[in-house]
Amino acid sequence: MKSGIANRLLWSWRPESPREANDAIVKNMWLHWFPSKVAKRSISFSYSFWLGTISAVLFVILSITGLILMFHYTPSMERAYTSMKDIDFVTSYGWFLRGVHRVAAQLMVVSVFLHMMRVFYTGAYKKSPGCMGNRPSNWIVGILLLMLTLALSYTGYLLPMDQLAYWAMIIGANVAASVPFVGEQIKMALIGGTIIDQNALLRFYVLHCFLLPIFMFLLMAYHMWRIRKDGGLACVDQISLRHGNGVASPVSTKTYSLLGITSGMDIRAQTLSQIEEKDLIPSSPNLVRRIWLVSLGTMVITILLAIYIQFPLEAPADPTMAPNPAKAPWYFLWLQELIADTTFTILGMTVNGAFLGGIVVPSILLALLIVVPYLDRTPTSNCGVWFPRERLTQNIIFTVMVLLVITLICVGAFCRGPSWVFYWPWEQWPVLPVNF
Amino acid sequence: MTEEKTKGVSRRRLFKWVGGASLIAIGGQAFFFLRSCIPNVLYEPMKRIKIGLPNIFPQGHKFLSAFRIFVFKEEKDMHTISCVCTHLGCNVQISEFSQPRKVKHGDVEVEETFEFVCPCHGSRFRADGTHYTGPAPTPLPHYKMEIAQDDGQVVVDKGEEVDKNARLKVEA
Ligand code: HEM
Ligand code: FES
Numbered sequence: 339m340k341s342g343i344a345n346r347l348l349w350s351w352r353p354e355s356p357r358e359a360n361d362a363i364v365k366n367m368w369l370h371w372f373p374s375k376v377a378k379r380s381i382s383f384s385y386s387f388w389l390g391t392i393s394a395v396l397f398v399i400l401s402i403t404g405l406i407l408m409f410h411y412t413p414s415m416e417r418a419y420t421s422m423k424d425i426d427f428v429t430s431y432g433w434f435l436r437g438v439h440r441v442a443a444q445l446m447v448v449s450v451f452l453h454m455m456r457v458f459y460t461g462a463y464k465k466s467p468g469c470m471g472n473r474p475s476n477w478i479v480g481i482l483l484l485m486l487t488l489a490l491s492y493t494g495y496l497l498p499m500d501q502l503a504y505w506a507m508i509i510g511a512n513v514a515a516s517v518p519f520v521g522e523q524i525k526m527a528l529i530g531g532t533i534i535d536q537n538a539l540l541r542f543y544v545l546h547c548f549l550l551p552i553f554m555f556l557l558m559a560y561h562m563w564r565i566r567k568d569g570g571l572a573c574v575d576q577i578s579l580r581h582g583n584g585v586a587s588p589v590s591t592k593t594y595s596l597l598g599i600t601s602g603m604d605i606r607a608q609t610l611s612q613i614e615e616k617d618l619i620p621s622s623p624n625l626v627r628r629i630w631l632v633s634l635g636t637m638v639i640t641i642l643l644a645i646y647i648q649f650p651l652e653a654p655a656d657p658t659m660a661p662n663p664a665k666a667p668w669y670f671l672w673l674q675e676l677i678a679d680t681t682f683t684i685l686g687m688t689v690n691g692a693f694l695g696g697i698v699v700p701s702i703l704l705a706l707l708i709v710v711p712y713l714d715r716t717p718t719s720n721c722g723v724w725f726p727r728e729r730l731t732q733n734i735i736f737t738v739m740v741l742l743v744i745t746l747i748c749v750g751a752f753c754r755g756p757s758w759v760f761y762w763p764w765e766q767w768p769v770l771p772v773n774f
Numbered sequence: 775m776t777e778e779k780t781k782g783v784s785r786r787r788l789f790k791w792v793g794g795a796s797l798i799a800i801g802g803q804a805f806f807f808l809r810s811c812i813p814n815v816l817y818e819p820m821k822r823i824k825i826g827l828p829n830i831f832p833q834g835h836k837f838l839s840a841f842r843i844f845v846f847k848e849e850k851d852m853h854t855i856s857c858v859c860t861h862l863g864c865n866v867q868i869s870e871f872s873q874p875r876k877v878k879h880g881d882v883e884v885e886e887t888f889e890f891v892c893p894c895h896g897s898r899f900r901a902d903g904t905h906y907t908g909p910a911p912t913p914l915p916h917y918k919m920e921i922a923q924d925d926g927q928v929v930v931d932k933g934e935e936v937d938k939n940a941r942l943k944v945e946a
Contacts, residue, residue: 505864509894512862527811533818541811658839660864662893677862678895681909691895691909692862758896758908 359620369626373566375618376625380571385460385722388632389453393487394558395636396446400490401551403439410435411497413543415536418499419654426651437644443491445640447669450487454480458736461729462572463711464721471568473721474711479561481707486554488669493546495667499539504655505664507534507542513677513696534657572722577617579719662756671750672743673700678758703739821933828852828921828928828944835868835888843917843930844868851941854917854930855903857890861910864894879904890914902938916940 353359360374379385410429412421425432457463463477492510496503511534515525530537565571652661666674676695710732720726725733755761756768783791823841831847837857838845842865844855857865870888877886877900890899897908904913918934919942921927928942 505894508864509862523812526813527808530811530813531816531818535818537813658842658865659867660893662867664864664894674895678909681861681911690861690911757891757893757898 353620353622356620359622362622363620369622371562371566372621372625373570374621376621377570377574377577377617378619379573379577379617381619381625381628385573385724386571387452387456388628389449389456390561391629391632392636393446393449393453393483395633396442396449396640397554397558399442399637399640400439400446403435403442404547404551406435407439408547413497413539415499415539418497418539419651422498422500422651434644437647437649438640440649441643441647442640443494444669445636445643446487447491450484454484455736455740458710459733460572460724461714461716461721461726464572464714464718465711471564473564473568473572476561476564476568477711478708479557479564481704483554483557483561485704486550486557490546490550490554491667491669493542493550496542497539497546498651499655500652501655501661501664502652502667504534504657505660506666507538509666509674509677511538513692516690516692517697518693574722576722663754663758665750665754668747668751672746675746675750675754676700822929822931824922824925824927824929826927828926831928837868841930841932843932845928845930847944850944852919852928852944853941854919855890856915856917856932858914859892859894859897859910860905860912860914861892861895861897861908864892866890866892866897866899866914904938913938 353362363369363372363374407425410421410425410432412418422436425436427433429435457477457480463473465471465473492506496507496510507529511525511529514528515521517524526532528538528541530541569575665671673696676699677691678695679691680695680699681689681691714729714732716726716728716732720728749760752763753760755765761767819841825838825841825843825845828847831845831852833847833849835847836845837843842857844857846853846855857867859866867890868888869891871886874885874887876883879900879902886901888901890901890903892898892908892910895909897905897910899905899910899914902913903916905911915935916938918931918936918940920929920931921942921944922929928944
């Protein structure tokens with residue numbers, strides 16, 4: 339055991355042998371969900387950028403700050419706005435609490451999206467020869483997590499009941515209502531009436547603070563569990579392939595289950611056992627240390643941004659006048675742009691852009707994302723590799739889609755002036771009369 | 775087989791029964807829960823509203839923000855147009871022209887002094903509510919108006935749409 343004051347204070351015990359390092363993971367309530375040994379490559383920053391972990395850390399930060407915000411916020415039409423103002427200006431460190439929550443929410447949208455891009459570019463959604471599990475299903479779980487992240491953001495920014503919130507609710511409710519046949523019912527179930535009032539606020543509050551986070555938590559747990567059942571990260575398959583093992587045959591071994599030691603198959607039996615010792619390192623301390631580092635980094639960046647960036651509320655909700663221009667938060671601007679551009683008339687029938695841009699196009703994109711693992715017929719041997727030549731076409735199509743979304747966001751953010759008229763960023767907006 | 779017969783219900787059938795019953799029980803409840811979210815009674819402002827005596831309305835238009843309607847009066851004719859954009863429900867605003875403009879309604883050309891503009895996605899509507907550009911799929915609705923029997927106030931029924939040429943004749 340190393341001496342030194344830090345070591346003496348922080349470590350009561352330090353594993354001396356691989357066996358003890360194993361135990362350090364398995365016997366610890368928090369750590370036992372990690373494998374006791376991991377492949378070096380799978381904890382490298384250049385493979386995953388740790389974006390999944392960063393997303394998970396952000397979710398934890400959001401849960402904690404959100405919980406405390408719940409003590410201060412009142413979900414009522416009369417008091418929601420003023421309670422938000424109190425959080426900003428009256429409560430001790432309320433501005434900080436709200437800032438961290440707000441920054442973490444936006445960062446989470448970014449990190450989850452980047453994580454999806456990383457998984458796509460490394461082809462980690464594929465079922466590879468070394469993998470006994472079902473990575474495609476984890477990709478789909480991931481897409482659900484992305485949807486949940488967006489739904490949480492949406493329901494979150496409705497809560498302050500400022501102008502942004504109010505008109506976003508109106509637009510959201512009417513997009514739902516634009517679904518043929520059952521639209522009105524969906525809208526009624528969503529906002530509990532025909533206008534935005536107490537019912538709507540309460541529903542979005544319960545969704546934001548309870549239902550969606552619970553779903554998120556459960557799905558995240560499943561996501562992580564799947565990673566282990568799929569034999570670790572996709573890059574690990576490369577190692578077993580490189581050693582020429584091809585498809586690893588399952589080996590029956592002892593594994594820990596809830597009921598004690600049972601015999602069965604675990605992931606190491608399927609993949610890692612084919613990997614030589616030199617490619618593996620003990621999770622304790624290597625994995626644990628990195629998780630700690632990534633968590634700390636995420637937290638520090640979130641805190642710094644929260645101190646640096648202001649998030650002023652807009653004016654209190656005014657049902658009589660929408661702000662002009664009325665813009666959604668940046669991550670929904672591409673949808674707003676679609677909604678605004680896609681009304682068309684065919685055979686004398688007018689299809690509302692709300693339905694086309696707000697429901698049909700996003701559903702198609704979603705469906706495309708879901709079938710990606712099943713459409714991709716490239717050799718599975720390049721699973722877990724960044725930008726392999728065999729997936730050039732897929733990567734180009736995906737990149738074009740991502741760029742389109744980003745372009746739409748930029749158009750919405752920088753080129754739309756009053757009444758959603760197009761102006762170049764350097765053009766002057768006309769001065770609007772204040773009263774109509 | 776014979777053994778199962780003596781026992782009455784086979785294990786497989788029991789599973790089917792219990793499984794089916796569980797499905798119905800869970801599915802049925804799920805339906806009830808969802809249905810409960812669609813309100814049967816709306817505690818919302820009335821759709822039929824009294825907006826005041828005819829003579830309080832000026833010539834031209836007046837925006838009644840609380841009811842989300844524009845009330846128009848030309849000589850002794852009144853009509854009401856909704857301010858709720860038919861695209862996604864933002865409030866349209868009146869934008870006055872600096873000079874009257876000639877616009878075509880089908881074959882007829884009329885002179886108009888203003889139009890409706892929606893701030894959210896830029897739909898524009900003629901003075902009679904007809905949409906002519908932007909994502910709004912239908913014209914702004916006109917609502918039925920009448921004079922209340924009891925006190926002579928103007929009544930607007932936001933539950934009932936009328937033709938865009940319908941007018942309410944008033945005394946003053
Ligand atoms: C709340 C959102 C999410 C969280 C917290 C999360 C968490 C994680 C974590 C911790 C990992 C381990 C590797 C890493 O850190 O990059 C991972 C891997 C993975 N994630 Fe996510 N994820 C989320 C969303 C998504 C999304 C949106 C997708 C794709 C649509 C996705 C698909 C995958 C797949 C397929 C893997 C395995 C990657 C591999 O084998 O290399 N996840 N996720
Ligand atoms: S709500 Fe009026 S244009 Fe979209």
